[in-house]
Amino acid sequence: MPRRFSLPRLCAFSASIVLSGCGHVPVTSLLAMSRINFETTDIAAMRAALRIPTAYQARENRMIVEITQEGKPPHRSEFALERVTSASELSLIGSEKRAGTELVVYKLPDPMVAKFEEMRTEARKAKEEKRKGSLTIKLEPDFCYVAEPPKGSLVFSTYLRTSETRSYVAVLQDLDGFSQPEFAEKIRVMPKC
Template sequence: MRFFLAPAWPMRALALLVLVLSVGACSHVPISSLPQLATLDLETADLTVLRAAVRAPKEIVAVPGGAFVVMSYWRQGDEARKTTVQALLEVETDPKALAALKEEERAGMRITLFRLTEEGRRKLEAARSEALALKSDELAKGRRASGSLAVSAEGCVRSALPAGPLLLSTYLRLKPGGNFVTLIQDIDLRTLLAQAGSDESAMKPCAN
């Protein structure tokens, strides 16, 4: 089984952005990231070290309980019947972990780092075991299985958004002490919203 790292890691302000990003973000994956992505082994990775990060305008804030790793797996040719599992993420506040993204800091931007909750880790490990069992079963029958991994993080708007592009970048780390791999680099949320027939007025304000 080969797991695909889906390029949809949105700090989303409304649900439709997940769908739009999955279509529009591919061209924003840096070419320099491709060799690093090819070396990430999701089948054996220690999920306790999994970290995902989003860089977005500082006016957009992560909503607690709104971030998930989404794992899907299916028999090849039968994606319509795929199994999908959501594992909850929480904000990582360890300064040492945040320091690994120091070079990605930009004026007017906020980097939010996530890690799996204990329950989320157990849920994802169980889903991975089931996916690998499916792989083994399908290989015995001369067939293949496939899988994907993506992250979605819900965001709200705390204050008036700046004029111009609302740039979003996303990152992933699966190796202890390793570098973060850039998955999406500077994709414009306003452009994506326009493609979906909407604009930033659809983004929900933060509760407090």
């Protein structure tokens, strides 16, 4: 049976999910996320979404893939994400909209899907050869402020949709970016749009 992503890797996956801790992962999401197998999931069908206050705008977001393999230097690749604006896609997450917020959806652009598949194939080959290693996927959102810089609070939520979940699953729910020291530093230097 294929190895499924562990909870720490799922935490690493969601938005700047370099954010430490899974304290804001809804319990109801854990079961749905446990079904995701990042070794086999259809990466072209994967979508990531953010709910952010309208006082901010999502800018260029990226996915970072890090592969470590025994006997080889770590490999890091960055993939620019493409914003999805189709009404059909946005309707799948429309129930998460709240007053004063915006929903933003991203996907991996088609040319980058092939590059990601090459990296995933390399990781599978290493596993078959019984070489120790890991594949980590992180999303790094980038924001700018519209009128005033953030002061003391920036609450956002992140969502994931895969071929296994079929619908959007909350990964981080109502996380205050200022509650995470390393993310708070990035917020403090956020540029004006």
